[in-house]
Amino acid sequence: MPIRLSTATADFEARFVELLAMKREVSEEVSQTVKAIGAEVIARGDQALIDYTARFDRLTLTPATLRVTPEEIAAATAQCDARTLEALRLAATRIRSYHERQKPKDDRFVDALGVELGYRWTAIEAVGLYVPGGTAAYPSSVLMNAIPAKVAGCPRIVMVVPAPGGILNPLVLAAAELAGVDEVYRIGGAQAVFALAHGTETIRPVAKIMGPGNAYVAAAKRQVFGTVGIDMIAGPSEVLVIADGTANPDWIAADLLAQAEHDVAAQSLLITDDASLAEAVIASVESQLATLPRADIAGASWRDFGAVIQVRSLDEAVPLADRIAAEHLEIIVEDGEALSARIRNAGAIFLGGHTPEAIGDYVGGSNHVLPTARSARFSSGLGVLDFMKRTSILKCGPDQLRALGPAAIALGEAEGLAAHARSVAIRMNLG
Amino acid sequence: MPIRLSTATADFEARFVELLAMKREVSEEVSQTVKAIGAEVIARGDQALIDYTARFDRLTLTPATLRVTPEEIAAATAQCDARTLEALRLAATRIRSYHERQKPKDDRFVDALGVELGYRWTAIEAVGLYVPGGTAAYPSSVLMNAIPAKVAGCPRIVMVVPAPGGILNPLVLAAAELAGVDEVYRIGGAQAVFALAHGTETIRPVAKIMGPGNAYVAAAKRQVFGTVGIDMIAGPSEVLVIADGTANPDWIAADLLAQAEHDVAAQSLLITDDASLAEAVIASVESQLATLPRADIAGASWRDFGAVIQVRSLDEAVPLADRIAAEHLEIIVEDGEALSARIRNAGAIFLGGHTPEAIGDYVGGSNHVLPTARSARFSSGLGVLDFMKRTSILKCGPDQLRALGPAAIALGEAEGLAAHARSVAIRMNLG
Structure with a gap:
């Protein structure tokens, strides 16, 4: 059985912090x-x-x-x-x-x-x-x-x-x-x-x-x-599904298992405001596990790291999702766009019941190399920028040097870097 | 005296490789x-x-x-x-x-x-x-x-x-x-x-x-x-000046010393096709050192890591500059724009005699946090993107799922991930 949490209980915050802090990988000392x-x-x-x-x-x-x-x-x-x-x-x-x-x-x-500025990517x-x-x-x-x-x-x-x-x-x-x-x-x-x-x-x-x-x-x-x-050091994969009563529990269960079959250290999470959906998803996971080739892996992942979080309203889901900062976030609720717009931290968002995460893994077009283990708080999925770098460009003429020079000299002197100041002053016939 | 190299000598490549490989910092084991x-x-x-x-x-x-x-x-x-x-x-x-x-x-x-795709930055x-x-x-x-x-x-x-x-x-x-x-x-x-x-x-x-x-x-x-x-782990700072006979040797010397005064492990390099400019710069460095407050630091940096590379033509400077991948690159030659356009690897480029690197350190406007120690081959200076991250967005409806589903199922099966395939098939009434 997965971990069960409810925001309505007094110990929720403590248990949620525990969930976030769970070590899913033993780091081998190699x-x-x-x-x-x-x-x-x-x-x-x-x-x-x-x-x-x-x-x-x-x-x-x-x-x-x-x-x-x-x-x-x-x-x-x-x-x-x-x-x-x-x-x-x-x-x-x-x-x-x-x-x-x-x-x-x-x-x-x-x-x-008249200063020429800019940057170029190579x-x-x-x-x-x-x-x-x-x-x-x-x-x-x-x-x-x-x-x-x-x-x-x-x-x-x-x-x-x-x-x-x-x-x-x-x-x-x-x-x-x-x-x-x-x-x-x-x-x-x-x-x-x-x-x-x-x-x-x-x-x-x-x-x-x-x-x-x-x-x-x-x-x-x-x-x-x-x-x-x-690039990043990738950790075990995870999915967070935010769903309301309009969602199909069998589909959600299939998505949770698709994540879980990757690795015993993978994590599948569900946040819902609908108690009966939660029960139906949990039951469907069990029944779908029975016919899954990698049931041993998926089952272990679900048992050890899977979690279902019951919220009183979907408003509560937003800050929780931001703290989880999931690699994959499926949003299957009535107004998914509106909820999605309020999320700050997620590697990728999959909107609506007809966008299983597996579409994104293969043929959606967006990248499936995404930040794991809460690193979506500070990093992005793989993209073109990861294969390029930016060179900044600066060009002054004599007039621009005269305009900016005194401030550069003042700051160089304030920082105790006399040669910095001199490299400007010497061009202004001051040094 | 700085290291002297010339592309006209037979041992140039070996000595240039040595220069690139110079350890400028003792890495403390802490x-x-x-x-x-x-x-x-x-x-x-x-x-x-x-x-x-x-x-x-x-x-x-x-x-x-x-x-x-x-x-x-x-x-x-x-x-x-x-x-x-x-x-x-x-x-x-x-x-x-x-x-x-x-x-x-x-x-x-x-x-x-009809697939909705995109990404947003937060x-x-x-x-x-x-x-x-x-x-x-x-x-x-x-x-x-x-x-x-x-x-x-x-x-x-x-x-x-x-x-x-x-x-x-x-x-x-x-x-x-x-x-x-x-x-x-x-x-x-x-x-x-x-x-x-x-x-x-x-x-x-x-x-x-x-x-x-x-x-x-x-x-x-x-x-x-x-x-x-x-962010990056910054190493000691460096400047590379590419100059021809049109450049003012005293200005270049001032810039080399501005770099050198940072740290005994800083590195100041000059590539020029003009032998007399090289001599004049070296003489000017010595004479300017005499009146520099941080002469001990700048002098040590210049003696230990400074280098002057004589090239037969400025064309030779381009691949050398790319291999050096300097944090700061000053280009002080007749057609600086054209030469600049041919450079792939540099943290920041300063164009023309009136753009000393110190302007960029303080008041140019571009960022002075730049990739050191040859890391401009693969990374950029600090910028707004370093404080943001990108979330990709994918949204299919039933039609799009039907169009893309079979390929996702095929790839999931080929990768041995049956639950991935099922999470798509179940929505197509196939699973």
């Missing part, structure tokens, strides 16, 4: 191991990659076979199921269209003093995309990471994906091709992250590394941060 | 100490802050005196020099105008299938600003951090600044008031970072922490990352 792997990759390059891949992935490579060839990618694509490939193409097209609209505009203007020169191997190798995630990079205009997109026992997921390779990935290497783990950050004889370094991974990959990303940029 | 401080602040709240402040800042506080009162801030402002205050006001006005233009637009659209609910104490307490940095937060619409901006021996820099407090900081606490160090991230009895937690600090502050920011957002 940073020393990862540090040693990093040192090896930096010192021995390709050979370290080859050694680790033999050990961890039971796969013998040479510098020449690190890279997955275009022929292998074409062959993998050819063996994919046609219906799935078609779905992948639809997803790619829709993701591309959505992200095209995120391309930022440069700005350049002249102010009243694409990151090379980005690396980590794709987990095995069952967590999701072709949809390849699209979600690589297409915004392509839209941003990154000239070089490099993917790494482990091939345990030599096996690669053909759909992952098909997605890489579809998205325009430039290079694919069959390596994974911390060693792949260090190879992307520092480069080896075969792999040129990138400037930023994206993509999810296990504890080793996450630790490696933390360690290379600074040498390269990284 | 993470264990910082971890212990964090545990204390989380466990004991205000009392831990009071204890650490007594120990590190020789200052006795109570929960009631942690916060700097509005009266203290007004009194501090009143004792500031009028000319400096006026300069600070000009800076604030210009920074505000520049950043107003960065406010992002929401997007909402309906695609050909301000981060509360941000913390760390301001170092002592000589590194720069009022200009308070403006550069707090004004974009205000422009973004953050409803709560909290500043922490240590007061060693009880002393606060009046200009820092004046800048806080001018920028619209809502709360100021006289605490610093790792303890202040943990207080902002986790909250205490007196200090409510924030969602993101910005601002520079020493090794302890940087380590604390790394440790609270995830619980809250953080």
Whole structure:
């Protein structure tokens, strides 16, 4: 049974704080191991990659076979199921269209003093995309990471994906091709992250590394941060459904289970003002669990972290949702738009009963890489801006320098930075 | 003497790689100490802050005196020099105008299938600003951090600044008031970072922490990352000047020294195609050093990390500048605009001889918080977007679900996520 809370009870605040503070992941202490792997990759390059891949992935490579060839990618694509490939193409097209609209505009203007100001955006020169191997190798995630990079205009997109026992997921390779990935290497783990950050004889370094991974990959990303940029460190996924009596309980139950099947550490939450809906959803979850292939995972997630919060009115849902700051927020109430407009913190909002979160995972067009574990309070889902950076531009002539110079000199002096002041004064024939 | 390189020599590439790889900062291993401080602040709240402040800042506080009162801030402002205050006001006005233009637009659209898509930006609910104490307490940095937060619409901006021996820099407090900081606490160090991230009895937690600090502050920011957002971890500052024979060597020397006076680990670089300019700049640096108050710092920085790179043509400067990815890039050549347009990696570009970097530090209007240590390859200077986050929005009706559903089902099944597929199918009367 999920956790049950009600805002009508005296202990609600204390129990809600407990719910927010629940540790859903045991953080493995792997940073020393990862540090040693990093040192090896930096010192021995390709050979370290080859050694680790033999050990961890039971796969013998040479510098020449690190890279997955275009022929292998074409062959993998050819063996994919046609219906799935078609779905992948639809997803790619829709993701591309959505992200095209995120391309930022440069700005350049002249102010009243005649100072020229502005900024311009440029694409990151090379980005690396980590794709987990095995069952967590999701072709949809390849699209979600690589297409915004392509839209941003990154000239070089490099993917790494482990091939345990030599096996690669053909759909992952098909997605890489579809998205325009430039290079694919069959390596994974911390060693792949260090190879992307520092480069080896075969792999040129990138400037930023994206993509999810296990504890080793996450630790490696933390360690290379600074040498390269990284995206967020993703935690277990979560969904919050806010629903009223107009919602279909079976549909909500299906959405809660879709979240729960990801991981035993995933979290599915329901806030409702309708007690009978709450009961119906809980019953439907139990009945749908009976026929779910991943019932063990989904059931554990629901039992351990699932929660149903009963509110006296939907007004109460707004501040609670902001404190939860869910990665995915479904709003299935009579006036969803109005409620949605009042929410500050959410990674993505899915409006109305006909927008299950799974549509957003695959073919909605918006990005499914979203801030987890309450980080929607301060961060955004993946987008084109994550693959670009902004350079500011400033240009004064003699008149502008004369106008602004005295203030700059005053502040430089006030901060005890005489050379700052002098660098202005010397141009005004004052220094 | 600075390092001298020339692209005409055979060993140039090797020596340039060495220059890029130079370690300018010894990274102090303080993470264990910082971890212990964090545990204390989380466990004991205000009392831990009071204890650490007594120990590190020789200052006795109570929960009631942690916060700097509005009266203290007004009194501090009143004792500031009028000319400096006026300069600070000009800076604030210009920074505000520049950043107003960065406010992002929401997007909402309906695609050909009738799917409603889009995203909206919201301000981060509360941000913390760390301001170092002592000589590194720069009022200009308070403006550069707090004004974009205000422009973004953050409803709560909290500043922490240590007061060693009880002393606060009046200009820092004046800048806080001018920028619209809502709360100021006289605490610093790792303890202040943990207080902002986790909250205490007196200090409510924030969602993101910005601002520079020493090794302890940087380590604390790394440790609270995830619980809250953080800005970049700033490294020592650097400037790259690209100049041709039209440039004034004394002006360039002044700019190189303005950078060098920040820190012995700062770096000042010159790339020029004019050998006699190079010699004249080097001579002028020496002569200007003689009369500089911070000559010891600037001289050490210039000797240890300064470099002059002679190129055969300015075309060669472009890829070198991109590899250096300087925080500050001054371009003082005949056609600066054209050269500037070819640069991909720089935090900020200062165009022409009359735009010393110090103008940008104070009163240009653009932000002076910029990516250091080559991180302009993958990140941007501080801006309004750093204080906002984006929520994506998706809305399907029954028709759109019918159109997109089959592809979502196919991909869910291909990824082994049956509950994902079912959450779509159940709404199509298929599941």
